[in-house]
Amino acid sequence: MNIGIVGLGLIGGSLGLDFRQHGHRVLGVSRKPQTCARAIARGAVDEASVNLKLVQPADVVFICTPLAAMEATVIELIPHLSPATVLTDVGSVKGWVMAAIAPLWANFVGGHPMAGTAESGIEAALPNLFAGRPYVLTPTETTPPEAVNRVAELIRSLQAHIYHCYPDEHDRAVAWISHLPVMVSTSLIAACLHEDESGVLELAKALASSGFRDTSRVGGGNPELGVMMARYNTAALVRSLYTFRDSLNHLITKVEQHDWQALEEMLERSQQARPVFVNHQ
DSSP states (O other): OEEEEEOOSHHHHHHHHHHHHTTOEEEEEOSOHHHHHHHHHTTSOSEEESSGGGGTTOSEEEEOSOHHHHHHHHHHHGGGSOTTOEEEEOOSOOHHHHHHTGGGOTTEEOEEEOOOOSOOSGGGOOTTTTTTSEEEEOOOTTSOHHHHHHHHHHHHHTTOEEEEOOHHHHHHHHIIIIIHHHHHHHHHHHHHTTOOOHHHHHHHHHHOOHHHHHHHTGGGSOHHHHHHHHHHSHHHHHHHHHHHHHHHHHHHHHHHTTOHHHHHHHHHHHHHHHHHHHTTO
16 A cells, blocks of 8 residues: 655654555655655655655555644645545644544544654654554544545554544543643643752752653653644643642642541552553553
């Protein structure tokens, strides 16, 4: 199969590495000639260009640009496509994507691979990045089933776990487990930087170990992605942030009141609940 990938960063490059391993011909497009050259050198694509016309022969095209560039990219891409070509995306917000992009192309399937690292760019691309990870598809009532099946077949070949849901369900779910953690992690780092004694701050930096590293990791990722989460999933993210603030205020009260039993119960509930979220991954 001919597969087009528009946007050769971490996700686009990783898709290309895997699809080529499965014998597909991968055609990649990037804004930067140097990214095209690196994608070819790394084996992520068979051919690469800054010109969207390159993906004209593709049976399926993955849009892997940032959300802010997606609509303009699809509009520019459409004149080069056959009516039978299937478009899909990898954006972390699906409500906006399905409202803005799906009406532009009948064979559009919303998608979101729940995989990644704190790194970005073609150099960060990894083989088998999606194996064993969730990959969400968000078809609507008007999405052609054959288009969904074609994308799903490709995703299964990555050994990812496919989930189907409505766009708004997706956005509320990822607000809790993806977008909120980025904001909380960012707030943690910002709070630490508010220490006004330089000696204490330097000591904290020197002592920071696995606990701080784990809880701050996603806050130290690509700032552009964090802004896109907030910009395109505002309602669901704000809802989760308010709930988190209430939970944090509740915890503060327990500490201030020296209510150690209530605090221990809260920590026990967290200890029991965490495996439900992480052990199936």
